[in-house]
Amino acid sequence: MRKILAGSQIKTLDQRFIQAKGISSLELMEEAACAFVDWLMEQSDLRNRPVFIFAGKGNNGGDGMAIARLLHTIGFSVTLIATASKEDSSIDNQLNSERLPDSLQVVSSDSFDWKIPVGAIVIDALLGVGLSYPLEGRLLEIVRRINEISAIKIAVDIPTGLPADTVVAGEAVRADFTVSFQFPKLSLLFPDHAAYVGRLNFVDIGISVDFQNQLEGSKFLLEQGDIPALHLKKNDFIHKGDMGKVMLIGGSKGKVGAILLASQAALRAGSGLVYANIPADERLTCQVAFPEIMYSTELVEDLDAIGVGPGWGTTLHPEELSQLFQKYAFPMVLDADAINLMAKYPKLLHEIPANSILTPHLKEFERLVGSCDNHSIRLKKALELATTYQIIVVLKGAYTCISTPDGNQYFNTTGNKYMATAGSGDVLTGIITSFLGQGYAPVQAALVGVFHHGLAGDIAAKSKNRGLIASDIIRSIPQTFIELDID
Numbered sequence: 001m002r003k004i005l006a007g008s009q010i011k012t013l014d015q016r017f018i019q020a021k022g023i024s025s026l027e028l029m030e031e032a033a034c035a036f037v038d039w040l041m042e043q044s045d046l047r048n049r050p051v052f053i054f055a056g057k058g059n060n061g062g063d064g065m066a067i068a069r070l071l072h073t074i075g076f077s078v079t080l081i082a083t084a085s086k087e088d089s090s091i092d093n094q095l096n097s098e099r100l101p102d103s104l105q106v107v108s109s110d111s112f113d114w115k116i117p118v119g120a121i122v123i124d125a126l127l128g129v130g131l132s133y134p135l136e137g138r139l140l141e142i143v144r145r146i147n148e149i150s151a152i153k154i155a156v157d158i159p160t161g162l163p164a165d166t167v168v169a170g171e172a173v174r175a176d177f178t179v180s181f182q183f184p185k186l187s188l189l190f191p192d193h194a195a196y197v198g199r200l201n202f203v204d205i206g207i208s209v210d211f212q213n214q215l216e217g218s219k220f221l222l223e224q225g226d227i228p229a230l231h232l233k234k235n236d237f238i239h240k241g242d243m244g245k246v247m248l249i250g251g252s253k254g255k256v257g258a259i260l261l262a263s264q265a266a267l268r269a270g271s272g273l274v275y276a277n278i279p280a281d282e283r284l285t286c287q288v289a290f291p292e293i294m295y296s297t298e299l300v301e302d303l304d305a306i307g308v309g310p311g312w313g314t315t316l317h318p319e320e321l322s323q324l325f326q327k328y329a330f331p332m333v334l335d336a337d338a339i340n341l342m343a344k345y346p347k348l349l350h351e352i353p354a355n356s357i358l359t360p361h362l363k364e365f366e367r368l369v370g371s372c373d374n375h376s377i378r379l380k381k382a383l384e385l386a387t388t389y390q391i392i393v394v395l396k397g398a399y400t401c402i403s404t405p406d407g408n409q410y411f412n413t414t415g416n417k418y419m420a421t422a423g424s425g426d427v428l429t430g431i432i433t434s435f436l437g438q439g440y441a442p443v444q445a446a447l448v449g450v451f452h453h454g455l456a457g458d459i460a461a462k463s464k465n466r467g468l469i470a471s472d473i474i475r476s477i478p479q480t481f482i483e484l485d486i487d
Protein backbone atom coordinates (compact mmCIF):
# COMPACT_ATOMS: atom_id res chain seq x y z
CA MET A 1 0.00 0.00 0.00
CA ARG A 2 1.35 3.37 -1.00
CA LYS A 3 2.18 5.85 1.76
CA ILE A 4 1.14 9.47 1.62
CA LEU A 5 4.31 11.20 2.76
CA ALA A 6 4.50 14.63 4.34
CA GLY A 7 5.79 17.52 2.23
CA SER A 8 8.87 17.68 4.45
CA GLN A 9 9.74 14.04 3.66
CA ILE A 10 9.73 14.43 -0.11
CA LYS A 11 13.24 15.88 -0.34
CA THR A 12 14.56 12.97 1.73
CA LEU A 13 12.71 10.53 -0.52
CA ASP A 14 14.22 12.11 -3.63
CA GLN A 15 17.72 12.10 -2.19
CA ARG A 16 17.59 8.50 -1.00
CA PHE A 17 16.13 7.35 -4.30
CA ILE A 18 18.71 9.23 -6.34
CA GLN A 19 21.54 7.74 -4.26
CA ALA A 20 20.16 4.21 -4.37
CA LYS A 21 19.64 4.29 -8.13
CA GLY A 22 22.84 6.17 -8.89
CA ILE A 23 21.00 8.78 -10.93
CA SER A 24 21.14 12.56 -10.70
CA SER A 25 18.38 14.78 -9.34
CA LEU A 26 18.23 16.29 -12.82
CA GLU A 27 17.37 12.86 -14.23
CA LEU A 28 14.58 12.49 -11.67
CA MET A 29 13.27 15.90 -12.67
CA GLU A 30 13.31 14.78 -16.29
CA GLU A 31 11.35 11.69 -15.29
CA ALA A 32 8.77 13.91 -13.58
CA ALA A 33 8.53 16.22 -16.61
CA CYS A 34 8.12 13.23 -18.96
CA ALA A 35 5.39 11.77 -16.74
CA PHE A 36 3.57 15.10 -16.82
CA VAL A 37 3.85 15.36 -20.61
CA ASP A 38 2.72 11.73 -21.06
CA TRP A 39 -0.34 12.50 -18.95
CA LEU A 40 -1.07 15.62 -21.00
CA MET A 41 -0.76 13.69 -24.26
CA GLU A 42 -3.35 11.19 -23.00
CA GLN A 43 -5.93 13.99 -22.61
CA SER A 44 -7.20 14.18 -26.17
CA ASP A 45 -9.17 17.39 -25.55
CA LEU A 46 -6.05 19.19 -24.26
CA ARG A 47 -3.92 18.70 -27.35
CA ASN A 48 -3.32 21.34 -30.02
CA ARG A 49 -3.70 24.29 -27.70
CA PRO A 50 -1.11 27.00 -27.03
CA VAL A 51 0.66 26.45 -23.71
CA PHE A 52 1.80 29.11 -21.23
CA ILE A 53 4.07 27.82 -18.48
CA PHE A 54 4.69 29.86 -15.34
CA ALA A 55 7.94 28.73 -13.73
CA GLY A 56 9.17 29.65 -10.24
CA LYS A 57 12.62 29.53 -8.72
CA GLY A 58 12.63 26.08 -7.13
CA ASN A 59 12.47 22.56 -8.48
CA ASN A 60 8.80 22.93 -9.30
CA GLY A 61 9.91 25.70 -11.65
CA GLY A 62 12.62 23.32 -12.88
CA ASP A 63 9.90 20.81 -13.74
CA GLY A 64 8.12 23.61 -15.60
CA MET A 65 11.23 24.37 -17.68
CA ALA A 66 11.72 20.71 -18.56
CA ILE A 67 8.02 20.41 -19.46
CA ALA A 68 8.35 23.52 -21.66
CA ARG A 69 11.26 21.96 -23.55
CA LEU A 70 9.51 18.62 -24.02
CA LEU A 71 6.25 20.16 -25.21
CA HIS A 72 8.11 22.48 -27.57
CA THR A 73 9.99 19.51 -29.01
CA ILE A 74 6.79 17.67 -29.82
CA GLY A 75 5.29 20.67 -31.56
CA PHE A 76 3.27 22.57 -28.97
CA SER A 77 3.32 26.37 -29.13
CA VAL A 78 4.97 27.15 -25.78
CA THR A 79 5.57 30.40 -23.93
CA LEU A 80 7.60 30.15 -20.75
CA ILE A 81 7.06 32.88 -18.18
CA ALA A 82 9.97 32.96 -15.73
CA THR A 83 9.40 34.62 -12.38
CA ALA A 84 12.94 34.43 -10.99
CA SER A 85 16.39 35.31 -12.21
CA LYS A 86 18.67 32.41 -13.01
CA GLU A 87 21.03 33.16 -10.08
CA ASP A 88 18.10 33.04 -7.69
CA SER A 89 16.94 29.64 -8.88
CA SER A 90 17.68 26.11 -7.68
CA ILE A 91 20.52 24.26 -9.41
CA ASP A 92 18.33 21.86 -11.38
CA ASN A 93 16.13 24.79 -12.33
CA GLN A 94 19.20 26.58 -13.72
CA LEU A 95 20.36 23.47 -15.56
CA ASN A 96 16.97 23.07 -17.18
CA SER A 97 16.89 26.74 -18.07
CA GLU A 98 20.20 26.22 -19.92
CA ARG A 99 18.69 23.31 -21.83
CA LEU A 100 15.87 25.43 -23.28
CA PRO A 101 16.17 25.71 -27.08
CA ASP A 102 16.57 29.21 -28.50
CA SER A 103 13.41 28.78 -30.55
CA LEU A 104 11.33 28.57 -27.35
CA GLN A 105 9.80 31.85 -26.30
CA VAL A 106 10.90 32.85 -22.79
CA VAL A 107 9.66 36.04 -21.11
CA SER A 108 10.12 37.48 -17.68
CA SER A 109 6.95 37.73 -15.62
CA ASP A 110 7.72 41.46 -15.23
CA SER A 111 7.41 42.08 -18.97
CA PHE A 112 4.72 39.48 -19.79
CA ASP A 113 1.71 41.08 -21.57
CA TRP A 114 -0.85 38.57 -20.20
CA LYS A 115 -2.35 38.01 -23.65
CA ILE A 116 -3.47 34.45 -23.09
CA PRO A 117 -6.14 33.25 -25.54
CA VAL A 118 -9.31 31.65 -24.16
CA GLY A 119 -8.86 27.89 -24.41
CA ALA A 120 -5.09 28.02 -23.98
CA ILE A 121 -3.39 25.84 -21.40
CA VAL A 122 -1.74 27.52 -18.42
CA ILE A 123 0.72 25.34 -16.54
CA ASP A 124 1.43 26.31 -12.96
CA ALA A 125 5.01 25.45 -12.05
CA LEU A 126 5.55 28.39 -9.73
CA LEU A 127 5.92 26.59 -6.41
CA GLY A 128 5.59 23.00 -5.34
CA VAL A 129 5.93 21.27 -2.00
CA GLY A 130 8.67 23.72 -1.01
CA LEU A 131 6.11 26.39 -0.08
CA SER A 132 7.05 27.55 3.40
CA TYR A 133 4.88 30.62 3.94
CA PRO A 134 1.66 32.03 2.40
CA LEU A 135 1.94 33.76 -0.96
CA GLU A 136 2.72 37.46 -0.87
CA GLY A 137 4.01 40.32 -3.01
CA ARG A 138 4.73 39.76 -6.71
CA LEU A 139 4.02 36.03 -6.64
CA LEU A 140 0.63 36.60 -5.05
CA GLU A 141 -0.18 39.12 -7.80
CA ILE A 142 0.78 36.60 -10.48
CA VAL A 143 -1.36 33.90 -8.90
CA ARG A 144 -4.31 36.28 -8.68
CA ARG A 145 -3.96 37.12 -12.37
CA ILE A 146 -3.71 33.45 -13.30
CA ASN A 147 -6.94 32.87 -11.38
CA GLU A 148 -8.67 35.68 -13.29
CA ILE A 149 -7.91 34.45 -16.80
CA SER A 150 -10.11 31.91 -18.52
CA ALA A 151 -7.76 29.20 -19.67
CA ILE A 152 -7.34 25.55 -18.79
CA LYS A 153 -5.11 25.58 -15.73
CA ILE A 154 -2.95 22.61 -14.83
CA ALA A 155 -0.90 22.55 -11.63
CA VAL A 156 2.40 20.69 -11.59
CA ASP A 157 2.63 18.52 -8.44
CA ILE A 158 0.48 20.87 -6.31
CA PRO A 159 -1.29 24.16 -7.03
CA THR A 160 1.00 27.03 -6.07
CA GLY A 161 0.06 28.37 -2.65
CA LEU A 162 -1.29 25.11 -1.22
CA PRO A 163 0.81 23.71 1.60
CA ALA A 164 1.36 19.96 1.19
CA ASP A 165 -0.14 18.83 4.48
CA THR A 166 -2.30 21.58 5.92
CA VAL A 167 -4.99 24.01 4.89
CA VAL A 168 -4.32 26.95 2.59
CA ALA A 169 -3.76 30.34 4.17
CA GLY A 170 -4.48 33.14 1.74
CA GLU A 171 -4.51 32.59 -2.01
CA ALA A 172 -3.47 29.70 -4.25
CA VAL A 173 -3.78 28.79 -7.92
CA ARG A 174 -7.24 27.53 -8.76
CA ALA A 175 -6.40 24.70 -11.12
CA ASP A 176 -8.70 22.69 -13.35
CA PHE A 177 -6.29 19.75 -13.10
CA THR A 178 -3.52 18.86 -10.71
CA VAL A 179 -0.91 16.35 -11.78
CA SER A 180 0.90 15.22 -8.66
CA PHE A 181 4.10 13.19 -8.73
CA GLN A 182 4.15 9.67 -7.31
CA PHE A 183 1.36 10.14 -4.75
CA PRO A 184 -1.13 12.90 -3.91
CA LYS A 185 0.00 15.24 -1.18
CA LEU A 186 -2.39 15.07 1.79
CA SER A 187 -3.85 18.55 1.28
CA LEU A 188 -4.97 17.61 -2.24
CA LEU A 189 -7.52 15.29 -0.62
CA PHE A 190 -9.21 17.99 1.49
CA PRO A 191 -12.72 19.11 0.47
CA ASP A 192 -11.60 22.61 1.53
CA HIS A 193 -9.27 22.58 -1.50
CA ALA A 194 -11.66 21.32 -4.17
CA ALA A 195 -11.63 24.71 -5.93
CA TYR A 196 -7.81 24.75 -6.08
CA VAL A 197 -7.05 21.16 -7.02
CA GLY A 198 -9.65 20.57 -9.73
CA ARG A 199 -9.44 17.06 -11.09
CA LEU A 200 -6.64 15.22 -9.31
CA ASN A 201 -4.29 12.85 -11.10
CA PHE A 202 -1.07 11.36 -9.92
CA VAL A 203 1.64 10.04 -12.16
CA ASP A 204 4.44 7.61 -11.54
CA ILE A 205 8.01 8.91 -11.69
CA GLY A 206 9.60 5.55 -11.02
CA ILE A 207 10.01 5.62 -7.23
CA SER A 208 8.68 2.22 -6.22
CA VAL A 209 6.12 1.81 -3.45
CA ASP A 210 8.58 -0.26 -1.38
CA PHE A 211 11.08 2.54 -1.55
CA GLN A 212 8.51 5.14 -0.62
CA ASN A 213 7.33 3.02 2.29
CA GLN A 214 10.78 2.99 3.90
CA LEU A 215 9.99 6.45 5.23
CA GLU A 216 7.94 6.88 8.40
CA GLY A 217 4.26 7.51 7.95
CA SER A 218 0.85 6.29 8.96
CA LYS A 219 -1.25 7.59 6.09
CA PHE A 220 -1.91 5.37 3.10
CA LEU A 221 -3.64 5.49 -0.22
CA LEU A 222 -6.10 2.65 -0.84
CA GLU A 223 -5.72 1.61 -4.47
CA GLN A 224 -7.07 -1.13 -6.69
CA GLY A 225 -3.89 -3.22 -6.46
CA ASP A 226 -4.21 -3.36 -2.66
CA ILE A 227 -7.67 -4.90 -2.60
CA PRO A 228 -7.43 -8.53 -3.83
CA ALA A 229 -4.95 -9.45 -1.06
CA LEU A 230 -7.37 -8.14 1.56
CA HIS A 231 -10.12 -10.52 0.44
CA LEU A 232 -10.77 -13.85 2.13
CA LYS A 233 -10.70 -16.84 -0.18
CA LYS A 234 -13.87 -18.94 -0.41
CA ASN A 235 -13.64 -22.57 -1.46
CA ASP A 236 -16.03 -24.44 -3.75
CA PHE A 237 -17.76 -26.29 -0.91
CA ILE A 238 -18.99 -23.30 1.05
CA HIS A 239 -22.49 -23.22 2.50
CA LYS A 240 -24.60 -20.07 2.85
CA GLY A 241 -23.80 -20.21 6.57
CA ASP A 242 -20.14 -19.68 5.70
CA MET A 243 -21.01 -16.45 3.92
CA GLY A 244 -22.39 -14.89 7.09
CA LYS A 245 -25.76 -14.28 8.66
CA VAL A 246 -26.25 -10.56 9.15
CA MET A 247 -28.98 -8.18 10.19
CA LEU A 248 -29.54 -4.57 9.26
CA ILE A 249 -31.33 -2.61 11.96
CA GLY A 250 -33.08 0.70 11.39
CA GLY A 251 -35.77 1.79 9.00
CA SER A 252 -38.39 3.61 11.06
CA LYS A 253 -41.76 4.41 9.50
CA GLY A 254 -41.27 6.26 6.20
CA LYS A 255 -37.56 5.40 6.14
CA VAL A 256 -37.69 1.67 5.60
CA GLY A 257 -36.00 2.21 2.24
CA ALA A 258 -32.70 2.91 4.02
CA ILE A 259 -32.65 -0.60 5.53
CA LEU A 260 -33.80 -2.20 2.31
CA LEU A 261 -30.93 -0.56 0.45
CA ALA A 262 -28.44 -1.71 3.08
CA SER A 263 -29.89 -5.23 3.09
CA GLN A 264 -29.79 -5.60 -0.70
CA ALA A 265 -26.24 -4.29 -0.73
CA ALA A 266 -25.27 -6.91 1.88
CA LEU A 267 -26.70 -9.66 -0.32
CA ARG A 268 -24.92 -8.32 -3.40
CA ALA A 269 -21.64 -8.16 -1.46
CA GLY A 270 -21.95 -11.88 -0.79
CA SER A 271 -23.83 -12.41 2.50
CA GLY A 272 -25.45 -15.83 2.88
CA LEU A 273 -28.43 -14.70 4.95
CA VAL A 274 -29.68 -11.17 5.42
CA TYR A 275 -32.32 -10.05 7.90
CA ALA A 276 -33.92 -6.62 7.78
CA ASN A 277 -35.16 -5.44 11.14
CA ILE A 278 -38.05 -3.13 10.28
CA PRO A 279 -41.48 -2.18 11.71
CA ALA A 280 -44.00 -5.08 11.46
CA ASP A 281 -46.55 -3.25 9.32
CA GLU A 282 -44.02 -2.70 6.52
CA ARG A 283 -43.11 -6.36 6.25
CA LEU A 284 -45.57 -7.69 3.72
CA THR A 285 -44.87 -5.09 1.05
CA CYS A 286 -41.12 -5.43 1.51
CA GLN A 287 -41.28 -9.22 1.38
CA VAL A 288 -42.98 -9.08 -1.99
CA ALA A 289 -40.62 -6.48 -3.40
CA PHE A 290 -37.39 -8.05 -2.07
CA PRO A 291 -37.92 -11.77 -1.53
CA GLU A 292 -34.25 -12.62 -0.84
CA ILE A 293 -34.31 -10.58 2.35
CA MET A 294 -35.75 -12.03 5.58
CA TYR A 295 -37.73 -9.76 7.84
CA SER A 296 -37.84 -9.70 11.60
CA THR A 297 -38.98 -7.36 14.32
CA GLU A 298 -37.01 -9.43 16.85
CA LEU A 299 -33.28 -9.37 17.51
CA VAL A 300 -32.24 -12.58 15.78
CA GLU A 301 -29.81 -14.96 17.54
CA ASP A 302 -26.51 -16.33 16.20
CA LEU A 303 -25.77 -13.45 13.89
CA ASP A 304 -22.28 -12.94 12.48
CA ALA A 305 -22.60 -9.18 12.12
CA ILE A 306 -25.05 -6.32 12.38
CA GLY A 307 -25.31 -2.89 10.80
CA VAL A 308 -27.29 -0.36 12.78
CA GLY A 309 -28.66 3.08 12.07
CA PRO A 310 -29.90 3.78 8.53
CA GLY A 311 -33.33 5.43 8.81
CA TRP A 312 -33.57 4.35 12.45
CA GLY A 313 -35.27 7.56 13.61
CA THR A 314 -34.33 10.53 15.73
CA THR A 315 -36.45 9.88 18.81
CA LEU A 316 -34.64 6.80 20.05
CA HIS A 317 -33.77 6.12 23.65
CA PRO A 318 -30.06 5.48 24.32
CA GLU A 319 -31.04 2.14 25.89
CA GLU A 320 -31.95 0.81 22.44
CA LEU A 321 -28.34 1.08 21.34
CA SER A 322 -26.94 -0.01 24.73
CA GLN A 323 -29.05 -3.13 24.47
CA LEU A 324 -27.57 -3.95 21.05
CA PHE A 325 -24.02 -3.38 22.32
CA GLN A 326 -24.65 -5.80 25.18
CA LYS A 327 -26.53 -8.44 23.25
CA TYR A 328 -24.17 -8.63 20.30
CA ALA A 329 -20.88 -7.61 21.98
CA PHE A 330 -18.99 -8.07 18.66
CA PRO A 331 -17.68 -5.45 16.22
CA MET A 332 -20.63 -3.91 14.40
CA VAL A 333 -21.31 -1.20 11.82
CA LEU A 334 -22.83 1.98 13.26
CA ASP A 335 -24.19 4.51 10.81
CA ALA A 336 -26.58 7.47 10.48
CA ASP A 337 -29.08 7.62 13.37
CA ALA A 338 -26.96 5.28 15.50
CA ILE A 339 -24.21 7.91 15.23
CA ASN A 340 -26.67 10.73 15.87
CA LEU A 341 -27.81 8.91 18.99
CA MET A 342 -24.22 8.62 20.23
CA ALA A 343 -23.74 12.33 19.54
CA LYS A 344 -26.78 13.04 21.72
CA TYR A 345 -25.70 10.61 24.46
CA PRO A 346 -21.87 10.57 24.40
CA LYS A 347 -21.71 8.02 27.24
CA LEU A 348 -22.68 5.45 24.58
CA LEU A 349 -19.25 5.91 23.04
CA HIS A 350 -17.71 4.12 26.00
CA GLU A 351 -19.95 1.12 25.43
CA ILE A 352 -19.21 0.51 21.73
CA PRO A 353 -17.77 -2.99 21.22
CA ALA A 354 -14.08 -2.66 20.32
CA ASN A 355 -13.27 -2.58 16.60
CA SER A 356 -16.77 -1.50 15.63
CA ILE A 357 -16.98 0.56 12.48
CA LEU A 358 -18.56 4.02 12.54
CA THR A 359 -19.46 5.44 9.13
CA PRO A 360 -20.31 9.13 9.58
CA HIS A 361 -20.58 11.64 6.76
CA LEU A 362 -19.01 14.98 7.57
CA LYS A 363 -22.10 16.39 9.31
CA GLU A 364 -22.70 13.28 11.40
CA PHE A 365 -19.02 13.32 12.31
CA GLU A 366 -19.16 16.90 13.52
CA ARG A 367 -22.28 16.16 15.55
CA LEU A 368 -20.18 13.55 17.28
CA VAL A 369 -16.93 15.45 17.85
CA GLY A 370 -17.96 19.11 17.56
CA SER A 371 -17.57 21.44 14.62
CA CYS A 372 -14.24 21.48 12.78
CA ASP A 373 -12.86 24.52 10.98
CA ASN A 374 -11.24 22.47 8.25
CA HIS A 375 -10.49 18.97 7.03
CA SER A 376 -7.07 18.86 8.63
CA ILE A 377 -8.72 19.24 12.04
CA ARG A 378 -11.41 16.72 11.07
CA LEU A 379 -8.79 14.13 10.18
CA LYS A 380 -6.98 14.66 13.48
CA LYS A 381 -10.22 14.28 15.40
CA ALA A 382 -11.17 11.16 13.44
CA LEU A 383 -7.87 9.56 14.39
CA GLU A 384 -8.31 10.60 18.00
CA LEU A 385 -11.78 9.06 18.06
CA ALA A 386 -10.48 5.82 16.56
CA THR A 387 -7.55 5.45 18.94
CA THR A 388 -9.39 6.61 22.08
CA TYR A 389 -12.34 4.26 21.71
CA GLN A 390 -10.48 1.53 19.76
CA ILE A 391 -12.92 1.74 16.90
CA ILE A 392 -12.70 2.23 13.14
CA VAL A 393 -13.91 5.58 11.87
CA VAL A 394 -14.94 5.78 8.22
CA LEU A 395 -15.20 9.49 7.46
CA LYS A 396 -17.23 9.49 4.26
CA GLY A 397 -16.97 11.80 1.27
CA ALA A 398 -14.54 12.18 -1.61
CA TYR A 399 -11.39 10.26 -0.56
CA THR A 400 -13.19 8.62 2.35
CA CYS A 401 -10.73 8.33 5.21
CA ILE A 402 -10.63 5.16 7.31
CA SER A 403 -8.96 5.74 10.70
CA THR A 404 -7.99 2.62 12.62
CA PRO A 405 -7.44 1.94 16.33
CA ASP A 406 -3.69 1.48 15.79
CA GLY A 407 -3.37 5.03 14.47
CA ASN A 408 -3.33 4.55 10.69
CA GLN A 409 -5.39 6.43 8.15
CA TYR A 410 -6.32 5.07 4.72
CA PHE A 411 -7.65 7.28 1.95
CA ASN A 412 -9.91 5.67 -0.62
CA THR A 413 -9.42 6.31 -4.31
CA THR A 414 -12.75 5.09 -5.71
CA GLY A 415 -16.08 6.93 -5.75
CA ASN A 416 -17.36 10.01 -7.49
CA LYS A 417 -19.53 13.08 -7.09
CA TYR A 418 -22.57 11.38 -8.59
CA MET A 419 -22.72 9.25 -5.45
CA ALA A 420 -23.82 12.31 -3.49
CA THR A 421 -27.40 11.04 -3.57
CA ALA A 422 -29.88 9.73 -1.00
CA GLY A 423 -29.12 6.23 0.20
CA SER A 424 -25.51 5.90 -1.00
CA GLY A 425 -24.34 5.74 2.59
CA ASP A 426 -26.92 3.06 3.44
CA VAL A 427 -25.45 0.94 0.66
CA LEU A 428 -22.00 1.30 2.22
CA THR A 429 -23.36 0.17 5.60
CA GLY A 430 -24.77 -2.96 3.96
CA ILE A 431 -21.52 -3.74 2.14
CA ILE A 432 -19.28 -3.38 5.21
CA THR A 433 -21.73 -5.36 7.37
CA SER A 434 -21.66 -8.08 4.75
CA PHE A 435 -17.86 -8.37 4.79
CA LEU A 436 -17.82 -8.36 8.61
CA GLY A 437 -20.35 -11.19 8.59
CA GLN A 438 -18.26 -13.15 6.10
CA GLY A 439 -15.45 -13.23 8.63
CA TYR A 440 -13.27 -10.35 7.48
CA ALA A 441 -11.33 -8.65 10.29
CA PRO A 442 -12.99 -5.29 11.00
CA VAL A 443 -10.24 -3.13 9.46
CA GLN A 444 -10.23 -5.32 6.34
CA ALA A 445 -14.04 -5.19 6.15
CA ALA A 446 -13.93 -1.40 6.29
CA LEU A 447 -11.14 -1.05 3.70
CA VAL A 448 -12.56 -3.58 1.27
CA GLY A 449 -16.13 -2.33 1.80
CA VAL A 450 -15.29 1.31 1.16
CA PHE A 451 -13.27 0.43 -1.94
CA HIS A 452 -15.96 -1.81 -3.47
CA HIS A 453 -18.67 0.74 -2.70
CA GLY A 454 -16.76 3.48 -4.52
CA LEU A 455 -15.91 1.17 -7.40
CA ALA A 456 -19.56 0.15 -7.76
CA GLY A 457 -20.37 3.87 -7.84
CA ASP A 458 -17.73 4.43 -10.52
CA ILE A 459 -19.10 1.59 -12.64
CA ALA A 460 -22.66 2.90 -12.25
CA ALA A 461 -21.58 6.47 -13.02
CA LYS A 462 -20.29 5.43 -16.47
CA SER A 463 -23.85 5.02 -17.70
CA LYS A 464 -25.84 7.01 -15.14
CA ASN A 465 -23.89 10.23 -14.67
CA ARG A 466 -26.01 12.72 -12.69
CA GLY A 467 -28.92 10.33 -12.85
CA LEU A 468 -27.15 7.84 -10.58
CA ILE A 469 -29.25 6.61 -7.63
CA ALA A 470 -28.29 4.37 -4.73
CA SER A 471 -29.90 1.28 -6.31
CA ASP A 472 -27.55 1.69 -9.27
CA ILE A 473 -24.61 1.32 -6.89
CA ILE A 474 -26.14 -1.91 -5.54
CA ARG A 475 -26.66 -3.29 -9.06
CA SER A 476 -23.02 -2.61 -9.86
CA ILE A 477 -21.58 -4.40 -6.82
CA PRO A 478 -21.30 -7.79 -8.64
CA GLN A 479 -19.25 -6.13 -11.39
CA THR A 480 -16.71 -4.92 -8.81
CA PHE A 481 -15.79 -8.53 -7.97
CA ILE A 482 -15.38 -9.28 -11.66
CA GLU A 483 -13.28 -6.17 -12.25
CA LEU A 484 -11.02 -7.04 -9.30
CA ASP A 485 -10.88 -10.70 -10.30
CA ILE A 486 -12.19 -11.85 -6.90
CA ASP A 487 -13.38 -15.45 -7.03
Ligand SMILES: NC(=O)C1=CN([C@@H]2O[C@H](COP(=O)(O)OP(=O)(O)OC[C@H]3O[C@@H](n4cnc5c(N)ncnc54)[C@H](O)[C@@H]3O)[C@@H](O)[C@H]2O)[C@@H](O)CC1
Nearest residue numbers: 029032058059060127128129130131132133134135157181
Ligand atom coordinates in the same frame (compact mmCIF):
# COMPACT_ATOMS: atom_id res chain seq x y z
N1 LIG B 1 9.74 13.11 -5.84
C1 LIG B 1 9.19 14.23 -6.21
O1 LIG B 1 8.08 14.47 -5.75
C2 LIG B 1 9.89 15.18 -7.14
C3 LIG B 1 9.66 16.53 -7.03
N2 LIG B 1 10.06 17.41 -7.94
C4 LIG B 1 9.59 18.80 -7.89
O2 LIG B 1 10.22 19.53 -6.89
C5 LIG B 1 9.27 20.29 -6.19
C6 LIG B 1 9.84 20.72 -4.89
O3 LIG B 1 10.93 21.56 -5.18
P1 LIG B 1 11.54 22.59 -4.14
O4 LIG B 1 11.83 21.89 -2.89
O5 LIG B 1 12.62 23.30 -4.83
O6 LIG B 1 10.31 23.55 -3.82
P2 LIG B 1 9.55 24.66 -4.69
O7 LIG B 1 9.71 24.48 -6.13
O8 LIG B 1 8.22 24.73 -4.12
O9 LIG B 1 10.33 26.03 -4.34
C7 LIG B 1 10.91 26.27 -3.12
C8 LIG B 1 11.55 27.65 -3.14
O10 LIG B 1 10.53 28.63 -3.00
C9 LIG B 1 10.76 29.41 -1.83
N3 LIG B 1 9.47 29.69 -1.22
C10 LIG B 1 8.80 28.95 -0.30
N4 LIG B 1 7.61 29.51 -0.04
C11 LIG B 1 7.53 30.63 -0.81
C12 LIG B 1 6.55 31.65 -0.97
N5 LIG B 1 5.40 31.61 -0.30
N6 LIG B 1 6.77 32.62 -1.84
C13 LIG B 1 7.92 32.65 -2.54
N7 LIG B 1 8.90 31.74 -2.43
C14 LIG B 1 8.70 30.74 -1.57
C15 LIG B 1 11.67 28.59 -0.96
O11 LIG B 1 12.43 29.43 -0.13
C16 LIG B 1 12.51 27.86 -1.99
O12 LIG B 1 13.56 28.69 -2.46
C17 LIG B 1 8.08 19.40 -6.15
O13 LIG B 1 6.89 20.05 -5.85
C18 LIG B 1 8.12 18.85 -7.57
O14 LIG B 1 7.45 19.72 -8.45
C19 LIG B 1 10.63 16.90 -9.20
O15 LIG B 1 11.45 17.80 -9.80
C20 LIG B 1 11.39 15.64 -9.02
C21 LIG B 1 10.77 14.63 -8.18
Ligand SMILES: Nc1ncnc2c1ncn2[C@@H]1O[C@H](COP(=O)(O)OP(=O)(O)O)[C@@H](O)[C@H]1O
Nearest residue numbers: 361396397398415416417420422423424425426
Ligand atom coordinates in the same frame (compact mmCIF):
# COMPACT_ATOMS: atom_id res chain seq x y z
N1 LIG C 1 -18.15 13.67 -4.13
C1 LIG C 1 -18.04 12.39 -3.76
N2 LIG C 1 -16.98 11.67 -4.14
C2 LIG C 1 -16.84 10.39 -3.74
N3 LIG C 1 -17.73 9.73 -2.98
C3 LIG C 1 -18.82 10.40 -2.57
C4 LIG C 1 -19.03 11.75 -2.94
N4 LIG C 1 -20.19 12.16 -2.37
C5 LIG C 1 -20.68 11.10 -1.69
N5 LIG C 1 -19.86 10.04 -1.82
C6 LIG C 1 -20.02 8.74 -1.16
O1 LIG C 1 -21.42 8.40 -1.08
C7 LIG C 1 -21.77 8.01 0.25
C8 LIG C 1 -22.77 9.02 0.82
O2 LIG C 1 -23.08 8.67 2.13
P1 LIG C 1 -24.13 9.50 3.00
O3 LIG C 1 -23.80 10.94 2.95
O4 LIG C 1 -24.21 8.85 4.33
O5 LIG C 1 -25.47 9.26 2.19
P2 LIG C 1 -26.92 8.88 2.70
O6 LIG C 1 -27.07 9.45 4.07
O7 LIG C 1 -27.84 9.53 1.73
O8 LIG C 1 -27.00 7.41 2.65
C9 LIG C 1 -20.47 7.93 1.03
O9 LIG C 1 -19.95 6.64 1.01
C10 LIG C 1 -19.55 8.87 0.28
O10 LIG C 1 -18.20 8.52 0.43
Ligand SMILES: [K+]
Nearest residue numbers: 124127158160
Ligand atom coordinates in the same frame (compact mmCIF):
# COMPACT_ATOMS: atom_id res chain seq x y z
K1 LIG D 1 2.76 24.19 -8.82
